Amino acid sequence: MIWTICRPLRGLITPFEVMASIFRWKTTPKRRAMPSLRVYPDGMVRALKSWMIATAIWGGGAAAIAQANEYPLITPEFGPKHTAQSLLIMDMKTGQVLYEYKADTRRFPASTTKIMTTMLALDYLQPEDVLSAPADIKKVEGSSMFLQPGERVSVRDLCHAMMLRSANDACVVIANRIGGSLPGFARIATERARTLGATNTTFVTPHGMPEPDHYTTARDLAKISIAAMKYPPFREMVKKQREPISRSLNTGFSVMESRNKYLAEEPRAIGIKTGFTNAAGECYVSAVEQQGTTILTVILKSDKWINDIREVTKWVDTEWQTVTMAQANQVVGRMPMTGGWAGDLPLTVAEDVDVFVPQGPKPTLKWNTETPVEAGIKKGDIVAVATLEPTPGHKIEVNLLAAEDAPRKSLIAAIATSPWTYLVGLAGIGGTTLRRNRARKQMRRRRPMATAPLRRPAPTPRPASPAPQRRPSPNRAQVPRDARPTRTTPSSRYRS
Structure with a gap:
């Protein structure tokens, strides 16, 4: 000092x-x-x-x-005190930004560049691969693991040297192997940054020594850091305070000690990288497990990064809280349904919905309840999407699932159980009764009032009609029946 x-x-x-x-x-x-x-x-x-x-x-x-x-001390209305000229605090799980200050201003990243270098080493190389240092390795400036020309070190140990010792010579060995040269590696690193959404970042060196075209922003560096922390080897590496390595020549310097002093001070800290150059100032990317989540902080161009991260950790502990908005498999609300046995459908969520909100009133889940869902839904089907806004400008979408089966009714059952059936039936009965009453009233108005009850006259007997007389046939003589000849049968005709 x-x-x-x-x-x-x-x-x-x-x-x-x-x-x-x-x-x-x-x-x-x-x-x-x-x-x-x-x-x-x-x-x-x-x-x-x-x-x-x-x-x-x-x-x-x-x-x-x-x-x-010295950079001026910034004291926002809602945020931690800091000297960082660019600062971003966010929830790694949800991407929710808790606080930002000039997060899109271009800054020199210094040794936080090694986050990208180590991530590419895990992508392109195997941990057990052994690399050799070039003949001009001693010309590399800045912090070093003191590699000797021709010294052979594994990729795993080189990565530990980069992230703990912040060794620039280890970065050069890795970059030459991945890109064939430092410019080739810079192109690969810049393209990878674009795929992560870091569109305001350009790499020139693998270690972060000052170059005019080597820059990033706090927001871009946060995206790169979140991607790197998804690698289990990287995550295990950056939370170590020291790590012994194997090397072929300079065996006297074989323990890599971390320059991240906040790991020893804060037990909840799990990484990730410090950095410093005169042009970049003090830089630091931090990951601290707080309030049931992981808070990522990017500090660029600071006067004292250790003081800034202390203020950030204290601010998160005192001003923020984790709230469980919904628990898995518990009914969180209902939604109207048509074509089913029930009038509405109970809704639930697949997993606990935990949000990070400032101290004070809690937000609420909101979803569309005006448009009903059609029956024929099975338990666990996604039927709606709820939105949650824990902080202004940050919205979280939560899938709402059917808490039970909702089979569709048959036509007869739908008619029998539909309320419209009863309404139509009552309307028909009422209409018929009304018409009958109206007809009776009209009949009473047309018929005169009688003093005695009217009797139907007795029917007049009809005279008996004479029996029909039989008319004789004109071709047949009037012969008495008993005088007519008897017809003989064939059997009697030939009888002897």
Whole structure:
């Protein structure tokens, strides 16, 4: 830290000069003075003078540097205090944005670039693959795992070196293997960012050293980080504080320690990457398990990322809460239904619906209840989609399922049980009764009133008609019946 502050003060005074003065004081012989005077060695006097000058210069220089590089403290009405010039806080599970500040402004990502590099290494390479460092590996600037030319290291160990140690030389080895060269790797990384929806991001280097065309935004970096955290090896890697590796040459430096100090401070932190350059400022992508979910925070161009993430964690704990809007297999409401035995259909959800909302009134599930559903639905079928708006501008859709079977009625059953059947029947009976009453009234008006009841006259007897006389046949003589000859049968004719 002191050397970082003193770096712009080269040529004035350095800590080494102070140490040299102290060393000279220890080795300079003491000179005797008058007995009445207190004796101080010349080396010690020079050391004190050097220390006073250094303190004055360091103090003034540090103040000047702090005044030049310090970012203003931002205190929003609803949000954490922070010095980050770009800040995004979101729920990783739902994508709900809790707070954002200049989340779409282009920034240098510094070593958070290694999130993409490690994700591509898991895509293109196998963890057990062994790669060799090129001959010019020592020319790579920035943080390093001190690879030697020709040194062989596995992809797994190189990824740990990138994410824990933030080793730039490990990034170069990975990038050359994936893209054939650094420009080739940059094209692959940029295309992958586009597929993730990070359209305002361009990669030039695999490690994040400053380049004019190497930039991203807090929102894009959040999309890339969420995609990387879906890889189980990546997720396990970034929550480690140290990891031993195997290497072929520089075996004395074989333990990779994480530079993410928040992992040791916050037990709920599970990653993911820090970064710093003079141009980018302090950068940090954080994942903390809070309130039953995982809060992802992207901090870019900050004066003190550790202070910013502390404020973010405290703000989420005090100002937000997780609310269960609906439980699985429990009826959450009803919907009108036609063509079925029941008048409405009970609705449920497949799994618990947990939302992250600010402290205060809870939101409600809303769905269309005006349009009825047709019967013939089985239990578990999706019949509607409910919307939930935990925060303004962020909507969550929830599928509503049928809580029970809803078979369709037969025609006879539908007619028999339909309320319209009863209404039509009552209307018909009422109409018939009304017509009869009206007809009776009209008959009474037409018929005169009689003093005595009318009697039907007795029927007049009809005279008896004479018996019909038989008319004789004109071709036949009137012969008495007994005088007519008797007809003989053939049997009597030939009888002897």
